Amino acid sequence: MRHHLFNARNLDRYRDDMTSGLDALVGHVAGVTQPFSGTGVPSVAHRVAEVDLDQPLGDLDAVIDEMRTVYLDDAVWFHEPRYLAHLNCPVVIPALVAELFVSAVNSSLDTWDQSAGGTLVERRLVDWAAGRIGFGEEADGVFTSGGTQSNLQALLVARGQAYLSGDADPAEPLAQTLTRFRIFASRDSHFSVQKSANVLGLGLDAVVTVPTDDRHRMDPWLLDAEITRARAAGLIPMAVVATAGTTDFGSIDPLNRVADVCADHGVWLHVDAAYGGGLLVSTRRRHLIDGVERADSVTIDFHKTFFQPVSSSAVIVRRGDDLRHVTYHADYLNPRSAALPNQVDKSLQTTRRFDALKLWLTLRVMGADAIGDYLDDVIDLAHVGHGLLRDDPDFEVVVAPTLSTLVFRFRPAGVPEGIADEVNPRIRRTIAGRGNAVIAGTVVDGRAWLKFTLLNPETTADDLRAVLDLIREIGRELLDELRAEARG
Template identity: 60%
Template sequence: MRSHLLNDRTAEHYRRSVTEGVERVAAQLVATKSPFSGVTVDALAPRIERIDLDQPLGDTAAVLDELEEVYLRDAVYFHHPRYVAHLNCPVVIPAVLGEAVLSAVNSSLDTWDQSAGGTLIERKLVDWTAGRIGLGPAADGVFTSGGTQSNLQALLLAREEAKPGPDGTVSLDRLRIFASEMSHFSVQKSAKLLGLGPDAVVCVPVDQAKRMRTVSLARELERCRRDGLVPMAVVATAGTTDFGSIDPLPEIAELCARFGAWMHVDAAYGCGLLASPTRRALLTGIERADSVTVDYHKSFFQPVSSSALLVRDAAALRHATYHAEYLNPRRMVAERIPNQVDKSLQTTRRFDALKLWTTLRVMGADGVGQLFDEVCDLAAEGWRMLAADPRYDVVVEPVLSTLVFRYVPAAVTDPAEIDRANLYARKALFASGDAVVAGTKAGGRHYLKFTLLNPETTAADLAAVLDLIAGHAEQYLGESLDRAS
């Protein structure tokens, strides 16, 4: 039986199958009472292992029944108000509509002759985002798979644009990237992929608010120059993964201009501020960047994946350009045929821009920005709650929507034991399925983390999760005391 869309009969099969699937997922979403079932790897793996992929079920309903057993029933549901772990967001309905359309049509955004209007829609959204950032009339960009790819491409452009050292040459082992100790791990990963030396990334200390210390950055840039090294790039973070902190962008821009370094802003998390009706000023200085990473699938409430890299000077994207006669021959440039593959590290690429397009056309930028404002307001309320709760130590007051904290029992003073209690509480909470929180380290100690990206989450949800954490931690400490005696 042919399953692709060729005629009226298969079109009707498509309608029926998709409707059946949507109804099944919708029912599961409504029925979900917790963010996770608590299923273990050992319990779930055998269900999947016993499936023979060479024996198709041949029926949509049967496949959906099986999917409930091996996936839907035990999925981690980001839309649940007590999922407060990683930078995952519930998705807005217009974006889900866009996802359904782009998957069915299946355009590939590498060349014009595979996408037509899709290319122009992506370009329009790139221009819109660059305008929101303030990059100027020569700006351009391309959609990517996520922040890691955007950061990699940005640093590739920075490497190729790096100014020669004192001897007039640029050697990879002399290039240096400066990023705060709170920057995303993809900075180090990108440096390795780009063939830079093991000392290529210089970690700059942060202040009490977890923002890059520009005095320290200036000192490191001076040392770089003094040692005959080349300051290839400075990566400023606008929304660190753990703390949501925003580096001092205007001061970093001044230092980049003085030392001739490429300024990249990783705004994968903080890009929601571009649409915020009240908090846009937090990104002041981003308009001076040479490149910017944005992840719409974080703070624009889009399905994965929906991200982009923006650059101040479109000409810089030439470093990702290669021509193939069977795809994008050089003559197409003269013919002004818009091929997005000329700007991208990817070739075949989904029309992920459509999700953002449908969202903006239904909700508008203010509608998206108001949702992000709501989670930032909730984080501020959560901060006040934690600061007033003697059971918890909270690290910094949030700028965006993350809270890093840990349970600190009054009767226990051993930091290692408190670490173990917090690790246990997180693991036990996940196993229960009642809530999902993240974990990290601060000052060498284990902490827990709320990442708030669900406007449906309330202060009452946060209070309930804090009580659950305390209960699990107390249970661990009680059992630990029993073992010791």
């Protein structure tokens, strides 16, 4: 008997081993007191390299103990209130229950004969998300691995539509046409727009960067001018990417005005709402994403502001027929003659996990309003944090939050820009080395800044004050060191 296979004969072993794993996880998390151990790369690398993968331990408890040393002891814990770095959320328990079924049943969502009911659950959730966006019955979409893949698929579809728009010359060689396609996105848009252009054969130069206003939102008048200029130069406007929640600032481009420009020029509008998509279930801030219903395609990352485990994203299109640009029929998988709901017809992936089940269980246990309330809570906290920074003479803050990010830096009166550029990254590294908080950093107009990304409803104003005090303390120590070096 093959004792390690999950099947009806081995259910006792499965239950025992899963219980051992669950007990180990619960016991470990109960002892976590800060988001990171503070360890460096060499220490972890040494422990991982010491493991002889060709000599199995055989005993699960021994393996779990080993796993602690190579993974759990130095894991970064997003559920800790003072993890304030990136767009990583604590996850809700119903979604973790779903993971049990997703992994054990191991459905593959490419074809009906590999997933059956899973196919229809995903399709129902796509319809639900499309309805929340404001799309009609013709809308469709598919779950993806994340915002980067969702954006890539949306732009692939936009490229296909651009060929049909009348601007492309069917007699022109394909390679030449590709060099004329242009994508327009704000300077604060996600790097996946440039990456997608490269993957699609357009090249990095195909992305036209549109300036932003003082709140880091795309300027629709300059967008209009850039599209007009491109057409006059014989280029083909392929798509506009508006961002609903930029990574650094949480800024939301003026979607209705951008949609007006796209309508005037007949250009595909994609809204990257990987971050801001959670506003679709907000009971207090849904209006912030008004205009998203005018998009041709939308990216939503459920593993950000819907508090789902990685990975869980979706790309939703206004007209389901547009997904034909990603369809490929294989006789062994999804032949043209198959009258079945095969999701591979709409996806860049073939084998694909049933990640939709996590959102399904979350909605069925908690409801959409509860998810929206979690997001509203962290946005409320970001406004509190902005007030703390604005009123503190030791800090500068870039812009008031729209979502839940704060970009700021330690710079007391009299500290030159260059010194602030040196001190703030060192503050971040010092905090990481202690592990009692985790914060992020970024660059704004060539200058070094720090960043809080708030996605934990359990984080409090007192947590923010404590981390700001820590930043201040370390910052003053570093300034004293620099002054001493200058005198010496």
